[in-house]
Amino acid sequence: MSLYDALQLALQPNVIFAVIIAEFFGVFIGAMPGLTATMATALLVPFTYFMDPLAGISMIIAMATVAIFSGDIPAVLLKIPGTPASAAQTIDAYQLGRRKPASTLGVDLVCSALGGLTGSLILMFSAPALAEFTSNFSTVEYFWLTLWGLSMAIVISAEEPIKGVLGVVIGFLIASIGIEPVYGYVRFTFGSVELLNGISFIPAMIGFFAIPELLRQISRPHERYSIQLLKGEKVFDLVVVALKKFKTVIVRSALIGTFIGALPGAGADIAAWTSYGVAKRVSKKPEEYGKGSLEGVVAATTANNAAISGAWIPTLVFGIPGDSITAIALGALMAHGLRPGPMLFERYGSLITAFFIIFIIANLLMILIGYLAIKLSTNILRVPRNILVPVIAVFCVIGAYAVNNSIFDVWVMLVLGILGYFMGRLGIPIPSVVLAIILGPMVEFNFITSLIKSDLNPIVFVSRPIAIGLAILTIFTWVLPFIRVRRIRRST
Amino acid sequence: MKDFIAGVTALALGVFFIFLCRDIPLLVARGYPGPSFFPLILSVVSIICGVILMIKSIIRLRGSKGFTSVLRITYLIRRFKDREVLNAVRFIVMTVAYIVLIPYLGFLLTSLIYMLLVQVVYGVSTFKALGISVSMVFFIYILFIGILKVVVPEPILGSIVFR
CATH class of the missing domain: 1.10.287 (Helix Hairpins)
Structure with missing residues (x-):
């Protein structure tokens, strides 16, 4: 296994072609307000089943990378974030865009690529080392690790932690349908043969992430936007000045973005908000934030793309997704027989290194494809939603069907999609549900197996040093919201 | 609430x-x-x-x-009666009908009818909607069935439709 082998794999024409196609798809979806990178991943994953693993996973990586950048296009031109990851910088980007839309997007594009590249390099060097460290983990450590992942999802993704808990419970219960992981007992199938293997993951993901978006879009089918037109300026006009002026901001934001992306359940949107907040706090001109601060735009856009790479660290090392995009990608990895964990790095070293190279290629190619997207942005934004929605719905159906060639899966997608729509309206966070669907069976398996191995001795959960550390981390995560509430009360 | x-x-x-x-x-x-x-x-x-x-x-x-x-x-x-909810409900009903009909009419024909119907219901002119639906079905056929070799549902009503 060598870097040369990985390079040979990554530079195969079919892989590069897949990356380019995925980047165009990502640009389009990311730029459409309301259509998210997560939804695009859910739509893309079923088709990656029909490709070789590297080309398939590369498509997901490239699509997500570009979609997060192109979410900034409507932020600049319409004052509407294309994806949630662009929300933090929307007001500043729009204010800047009123004067120089193309060059604002140019800075945005280059900083996104730099953020993505930094995240990719950190992923490349940290993931194999972490994987080696975790090779001695037992079911006890994995129990705490998965429980911590779920706890983070509750604390981070929900406005109200109780709704986050409810989301996790719903996800857990959905995951408990089918054959139980320890004893092989059949649960909650109502005699249905299709449910024996549980709810199919990909149809569930398409349902949860695509259908609610389509329902929201079709609720207001005639809504039109007033688009800020590009004024014939050069796209990369401001780039050199911005890079010189904000080099510290870029480095700091890339590191923050990668770190937050690597936390289970925290995605690019939280990374962007955190980085924006930190940049404002240490800025020499905090009063400019919210009124068109280029520094604010640079901070948020660098961080959100860095988070996309960072989210792959826990996904590949522990099998715990860093965000909803990697949660879906995890399904694609499993479908190709690539089970995350230390063994993945041992068995498929070249392939994993090839994934890392793809991250770098995707970020570099993004500059070219992003440039074209900026030039064509006003046309992309004019596609009416009453045309777009039925077309995407057909893609959802074929995607859900293609995984198992089953109409039952299409029904699963629709039912969970409608459920997801109403859950969204009630404020129950979908990412918590999805993370629980993935981690639920792992928590249950590791908990019961640890108890059986120790003959019901609960001390087993704190019998190893790393397990104690993870237990403290988990308990701290539970206590964190209460400490925060107490501090806010004291300060008011 | x-x-x-x-x-x-x-x-x-x-x-x-x-x-x-x-x-x-x-x-x-x-x-x-x-x-x-x-x-x-x-x-x-x-x-x-x-x-x-x-x-x-x-x-x-x-x-x-x-x-x-x-x-x-x-x-x-x-x-x-809220217009937004009504629009969502109409879309769900049409999508349910679409999925029910797929095994009978086959994926391609049902998709064509579905895309056409949804676009017309939500205000796209029939001619334009027909053009978009036909081209999308053609695109799906080339990409998914032709290139990616995805198996799509075929009609149980026999050969009255092409797939």
């Missing part, structure tokens, strides 16, 4: 899963946790969440107009 509905739903979900767990062993040999151990814990957590959400929303809404409207069926009717 949202919290109240979320609370009732969580409560109902918890009770439903406790009911489903009645025939599944809670403990197995030597007292190890059985297959219903985790679902039961989750059901209880769901009930607790539901009760907390309901109490919170009742405290928040008591005395306000919102609380009385919760109890009135007119609220639901008003919500249903």
Whole structure:
């Protein structure tokens, strides 16, 4: 296994072609307000089943990378974030865009690529080392690790932690349908043969992430936007000045973005908000934030793309997704027989290194494809939603069907999609549900197996040093919201 | 209002899963946790969440107009007449019909009809909608069936349609 082998794999024409196609798809979806990178991943994953693993996973990586950048296009031109990851910088980007839309997007594009590249390099060097460290983990450590992942999802993704808990419970219960992981007992199938293997993951993901978006879009089918037109300026006009002026901001934001992306359940949107907040706090001109601060735009856009790479660290090392995009990608990895964990790095070293190279290629190619997207942005934004929605719905159906060639899966997608729509309206966070669907069976398996191995001795959960550390981390995560509430009360 | 509905739903979900767990062993040999151990814990957590959400929303809404409207069926009717909800419901109905018809008419023909119908219902001119639907079906055929070799549902009504 060598870097040369990985390079040979990554530079195969079919892989590069897949990356380019995925980047165009990502640009389009990311730029459409309301259509998210997560939804695009859910739509893309079923088709990656029909490709070789590297080309398939590369498509997901490239699509997500570009979609997060192109979410900034409507932020600049319409004052509407294309994806949630662009929300933090929307007001500043729009204010800047009123004067120089193309060059604002140019800075945005280059900083996104730099953020993505930094995240990719950190992923490349940290993931194999972490994987080696975790090779001695037992079911006890994995129990705490998965429980911590779920706890983070509750604390981070929900406005109200109780709704986050409810989301996790719903996800857990959905995951408990089918054959139980320890004893092989059949649960909650109502005699249905299709449910024996549980709810199919990909149809569930398409349902949860695509259908609610389509329902929201079709609720207001005639809504039109007033688009800020590009004024014939050069796209990369401001780039050199911005890079010189904000080099510290870029480095700091890339590191923050990668770190937050690597936390289970925290995605690019939280990374962007955190980085924006930190940049404002240490800025020499905090009063400019919210009124068109280029520094604010640079901070948020660098961080959100860095988070996309960072989210792959826990996904590949522990099998715990860093965000909803990697949660879906995890399904694609499993479908190709690539089970995350230390063994993945041992068995498929070249392939994993090839994934890392793809991250770098995707970020570099993004500059070219992003440039074209900026030039064509006003046309992309004019596609009416009453045309777009039925077309995407057909893609959802074929995607859900293609995984198992089953109409039952299409029904699963629709039912969970409608459920997801109403859950969204009630404020129950979908990412918590999805993370629980993935981690639920792992928590249950590791908990019961640890108890059986120790003959019901609960001390087993704190019998190893790393397990104690993870237990403290988990308990701290539970206590964190209460400490925060107490501090806010004291300060008011 | 949202919290109240979320609370009732969580409560109902918890009770439903406790009911489903009645025939599944809670403990197995030597007292190890059985297959219903985790679902039961989750059901209880769901009930607790539901009760907390309901109490919170009742405290928040008591005395306000919102609380009385919760109890009135007119609220639901008003919500249903809400144009946005109606648009979503219409889309769901058409999508359900689409999925029901796929096994009978085949994927391609049903998709063509579905895309055409949804576009026309939501205000696209018939001619334009037809053009877009036909080109999309052609694109799907080339990309998914031709290149990616995806197997799509074929009609059980025989060869009256091409796939």
